[in-house]
Amino acid sequence: AQSVTQLDSQVPVFEEAPVELRCNYSSSVSVYLFWYVQYPNQGLQLLLKYLSGSTLVKGINGFEAEFNKSQTSFHLRKPSVHISDTAEYFCAVSDKANDYKLSFGAGTTVTVRA
Amino acid sequence: DGGITQSPKYLFRKEGQNVTLSCEQNLNHDAMYWYRQDPGQGLRLIYYSQIVNDFQKGDIAEGYSVSREKKESFPLTVTSAQKNPTAFYLCASSISVGSYNEQFFGPGTRLTVL
Numbered sequence: 001a002q003s004v005t006q007l008d009s010q011v012p013v014f015e016e017a018p019v020e021l022r023c024n025y026s027s028s029v030s031v032y033l034f035w036y037v038q039y040p041n042q043g044l045q046l047l048l049k050y051l052s053g054s055t056l057v058k059g060i061n062g063f064e065a066e067f068n069k070s071q072t073s074f075h076l077r078k079p080s081v082h083i084s085d086t087a088e089y090f091c092a093v094s095d096k097a098n099d100y101k102l103s104f105g106a107g108t109t110v111t112v113r114a
Numbered sequence: 115d116g117g118i119t120q121s122p123k124y125l126f127r128k129e130g131q132n133v134t135l136s137c138e139q140n141l142n143h144d145a146m147y148w149y150r151q152d153p154g155q156g157l158r159l160i161y162y163s164q165i166v167n168d169f170q171k172g173d174i175a176e177g178y179s180v181s182r183e184k185k186e187s188f189p190l191t192v193t194s195a196q197k198n199p200t201a202f203y204l205c206a207s208s209i210s211v212g213s214y215n216e217q218f219f220g221p222g223t224r225l226t227v228l
Contacts (some may be wrong), residue, residue: 032214043219051214104156
C-alpha cells in the first residue's frame with residue numbers, strides 16, 4: 001500500500017514570510033499527487049494536483065508544488081503567507097496499485113501569526 | 115450550486131446506539147467515499163462505492179455499514195460494534211474510481227459518543 005509522510009506536523013510562520021510543507025511518498029511506477037487544505041471544522045478543498053507533464057504545479061491562493069520523482073517528494077510552497085492561510089494541509093497520493101484510491105498523509109498544521 | 119452535503123454537522127450518541135450519517139451529492143458522480151479523521155492521523159477510508167448497489171470496505175470498515183440505493187446518496191451507519199466512534203467523518207465523491215481521482219469533500223459531521 002502507498003504511504004505518505006508529511007515531515008512536519010506543525011509549522012508556525014509569520015505573516016508575509018514564505019512557507020514550505022514537505023511531503024514524501026513511497027515509490028511507485030506512476031502516481032498522481034494532491035494537496036488539500038482544511039479550514040477548522042470544514043471539509044477538504046483541493047489546492048493543486050500533479051497528474052503528468054510539468055513538475056511545477058500552480059494551484060489556488062498562490063500555492064505551488066514541485067514533483068520530484070527521484071526523491072519521491074511533492075513539497076508545497078507559498079512565497080508570502082497571509083493570516084487566512086492558517087489551516088491544516090494534507091498531501092495525498094493515488095496510484096494504480098491501490099486502485100487509484102487516495103492515501104493521505106497525517107497533515108501539517110500551519111499557523112500564521114502577525 | 116453543485117456540491118456535497120452532510121448532515122447533521124454535530125451529532126451526539128450514547129454508547130450502545132447505532133447512528134446514521136447522511137451524505138448527498140448533486141455532482142452526478144458515480145463514486146462516493148466515507149473517511150474518518152482523527153487528530154494527527156490524517157484521513158482513513160471506511161467504505162467506498164463505485165456505483166449504485168455496490169460498495170467495498172476500506173481500511174477501517176469494522177463497526178460501520180453503508181448502503182448505496184441511489185446515485186446521489188451514500189449514508190454511513192456507525193454501529194454499537196465500533197469501539198471508538200468519536201471522530202470527524204467526511205464524505206467525498208469523484209467522477210469514478212480509476213485513473214486520476216480528484217475527490218470533492220463535504221463539510222463533515224462531528225460525532226461524539228457520550
